[in-house]
Amino acid sequence: MSAPTPKTTPEVGGMGHSIKRKEDPRFLRGRGNYVDDIQLPGMLHMDIARSPYAHAKIKKIDTEKAMKVPGVLAVITGATLEQYKLHWMPTLMSDTQMVLPTDRVMYQAQEVAAVIATDRYAAADGAAAVEVEYEPLPVVVDPFKALEPGAPVLRTDKPGKKDNRIWHWEAGDRAATEKAFREADVVVKEQIYIPRIHVASIETCGCVADFDRVTGKLTVFMTTQAPHAIRTVFALVAGHVGLSEEKIRIVSPDIGGGFGGKVPVYPGYVIAVAASVVIGKPVKWVEDRMENLQADSFARDYHMTAELAAKKDGTMTAVRIKTLADHGYADAAANPSKFPAGLFSICTGSYDLKNAFCEVDGVYTNKPPGGVAYRCSFRVTEAVHAIERITDRLAQELKMDPAALRMKNFIPKEKFPYHSALGWEYDSGDYPAALKKAMDLIGYDALRKEQVEKRAKGELMGIGISSFTEIVGAGPSKHFDILGIKMFDSCELRVHPTGKAIARFGTKSQGQGHETTYAQIIAEELGIPAAHVQVEEGDTDTAPYGLGTYASRSTPTAGAAGAIAARKVRDKAKKIAAHLLEVSEDDLVWEPGKFSVKGAPQKAKTIQEIALAAYTNHPQGMEAGLEAVDYYDPPNLTFPFGSYICVVDIDRGTGEVKIRRFVAVDDCGNIINPMIVDGQIHGGLTMGMAPALLEEISYDEQGNNQAGSFMDYLVPTAMETPSWETAKTTTPSPHHPFGAKGVGESATVGAPPAIVNAVVDALAHLGVKHLDIPITPEKVWRILKEKGVAE
Amino acid sequence: MAMHRIRVKVNGAAHESEVESRLLLVHYLREMLRLTGTHIGCDTTHCGACTVLLDGRPVKSCTVLAVQADGRDVMTVEGLEKDGKLDPIQEGFFQEHGLQCGYCTPGMMMTSHALLQRNPNPSEGEIRQAISGNLCRCTGYVNIVKSVQHAAAAARSRS
Ligand code: FES
Ligand code: FES
DSSP states (O other): OOOOOOOOOOOOOOOOOOOOOTTTTHHHOOOOOOOOOOOOOOOOEEEEEEOOSSEEEEEEEEEEHHHHHEEEEEEHHHHHHHHTTTEEEETTTOOEESSSSSSEOTTTTTTTEEEEESSHHHHHHHHHEEEEEEEEEEOOOOHHHHTTTOOOOSTTTSSTTOOOOEEEEEEEEEHHHHHHHHHHHHEEEEEEEEEEOOOOOOSSOOEEEEETTTTTTEEEOOOSSSSHHHHHHHHHHHGGGTTOOOGEEEEEBOOOOOOTTSSSHOOOOOOHHHHHHHSSEEEEEEEEEHHHHSSSOOEEEEEEEEEEEOOOSEEEEEEEEEEEEEEESSBBBOTTTTTTTTTTTTTTTTTSSSEEEEEEEEEEEEEEEEOOOOSTTTTTTHHHHHHHHHHHHHHHHHHHHHHHHHHHOOOOOGGGOOOOOTOOEOOOOOHHHOOOOOHHTTTTTHHHHHHHHHTTTTTTTEEEEEEEEEBBOOOTTTOOOTTTTEEEEEEEEEEEEEOEEEOOOOOOOOSOOHHHHHHHHHHHHHOOOOOGGGEEBTTTTTSSSOSSOOOOOOOIIIOOOOOOOOHHHHHHHHHHHHHHHHOGGGEEEEEEEEETTTTTTEEEEEEHHHHHHHHHHTTTTTSSSSSSEEEOOOOOOOOOEEEEEEEEEOTTTTEEEEEEEEEEEEOOOOOOOOOHEEEEEHHHHHHHEEEEEEEOOOOOOOOSSSSOOOTTSOOOOTTTOOEEEEEEEOOOOOSTTBBBBTTHHHHHHHHHHHHHHHHHHHHHHTTTOOOOOSSHHHHHHHHHHHHHHHH | OEEEEEEEEEEEEEEEEEEEOOOOOOHHHIIIIITTTOOOSSSOOSSOOOOETTTTTEEEEEGGHHHHGTEEEEOOOOOOTTTOOOOOHHHHHTTTTOOOOOSSSSHHHHHHHHHHHOOOSSSSHHHHHHGGGGSSSSSSHHHHHHHHHHHHHHHHHHH
């Protein structure tokens, strides 16, 4: 239950040590190297002209004025790319999307033409001077209307497509679930909308594409979370124009936050590559914030109808969720290919539900392609929101305490590994322990008493709980692939003669601190101090192939590969130690950093001595050197969990929701670096609060984006963000090499329902049963006004 | 486009440059002087990634023209470290894990550095208020507040 004591000394800095981050010295001095910091000799700049319409025919694109702007060298349109058959590209979900349009635009801010110029300002002038004649077409914004008969069919490019449905997906036993609902004592039902939001990493997206005409080599420095996958996609998409995978190098330099928004391939990248190939010079494209918020992939946009069936005593018997997923004009999500609705079927949550059924319909609308993550593993946030919200609805209906209702229905600890009704094998968990800890830390019973007193005085205070189960670490190759590439991840580890090491991974940190935590994994396994383990990622010419960092998969997959690679090195080190000590391998015992002879601990060889011998005195018949590679294919996903409790006070004058306290108890299994884990949770909680209270991208009937800049898209500042309180329970993953589970997204997934449940709880006595997010002061104030309690 | 000759002191070093009227200070620093520690995160003066000190006061350099810096003193993140020693604010961010991706960090540190110059002992509320024009998407601000407190304590014990 409690965290294990570290096996290594602080100097070695293995698992469990809060060592300071190895990446910080450069960032603290302004010496990071982000994409926009890269300047190559002769580099040109690209800017993009975008559509003001959400749906329109393009009648004419006139580039003459743009070409006359001083410094402008070229204007690229769909017609230019069509010559190379590069005007369309596949999405990661086997759909298609335009790179540049030849005849139609499908969403506001869609790329229409790209201008290449000698500097940034000239490129922007050129983009402003591109003249386009449009003929507006009817706009489909509402996904429900999109499915009505007679709705304009949007994807006329697809032969035979007669409606706007992309796919239908379902999981579970429909008949058994219906039966359980018929037999239930109580049924609660809620319409829940989770609006479109945007990850809005503080660094936007961009690239520098550099094609060398002499060598035929293309190097692309780009803001990508998955450089290897991008290389393969480029080779597949542009193979016909001569790009060959061995001549493509993708470099993901320092990344200023990703959160899922830097997984997709955006048209801007492809156009910059095409421009560099055609012109033969490096081309830089960096989008501005408005382009980022208006055209890059979105998250969420799930319209859910959630129902829960239960017995009178509160025993939950079945859950059923029907969802409409608005994907915009293309399914450009980044889910594993067999999972069009991601891992939404985790929607039975932390509860021992025998019956469950869920279905999702993907729909096209005139909005930018959506459905990527927002710091969450493939639709897990939506699933958790549904089950945690509807659980509170049930508590309200039965007049039960929401904590007691959860305790009653948790999957008991003894039932792990647990087979969920929707087909997952939860690896491990102890849900009551986490909730109990959160209740103790926040003083749950006292808060309930306080609430009663406050209510009597007319003050509005609420307490909300969320006891979530995550599903991360994709994933086992039998189920998980992206475009056919299995979702393993990798590590290549080399120990140098002086006992220092370099480890390269197939993932890519965007702030998670891999240079530190991966070094700690190697330190734990080999006893080489983390300070002497150099970690590198993100350069496809040097790093082993991997699927990248998203969906909290780095520690569960690449981290595991690091441990296994280190164990392979240790196996070889053991042979060398036996040779040096002239004993049999069976006579050796390992403790972090050295092998010693059983019963004669003074006879020992350190890993550093062994490393030297691997290059200077290795046994005859053995290969020299000390290195290993591992491609780790996880046997299962991991299931981090936690219980969060939020206390809110509501201002009756303004409707403002103030988070008074928020206690987050997380269980992510064994922890590599507690300091970094806490940092991840703080950030995740903030990105959970953001959509709960502030962020939304909505559209008017013409398809105009209503939150296309930081003026209207409200990323939380330090003022709205509370001082998060964190704690842990520790239930190691039984199948992961060092018992870790992944943590980067738990808090984003778990926080929103805790906040919503708290606000609803504060207003429950007024008859409020549900609120959609974001819960803005205006929304709350209108309710207070309507109920006659506004001040 | 009209060109102007400007003289700017940046991190103590004098620079004389020919710039377009419309050139933003942030682009002047990043692209002409190649001081890329100052970042850009928005186009509406909201994120603060571009914060530098102009005559000691924090400004968003995406909203200042390079010509407006003529004859003035600019300090960027590259100017914090003195004689190989980190400024207390840098040390604070390092010790308290006040950064993750590092993108907001230079702006955050410049704003906080200026806060500590005028208020060596700020309360948590004052720190939050001071950095409310700097967005961080990674840290949730808790450790940034601690970093500034750490720097304040270190500066107090130094003097
Ligand atoms: S770049 Fe965002 S405020 Fe200057
Ligand atoms: S550390 Fe990433 S934005 Fe602040």
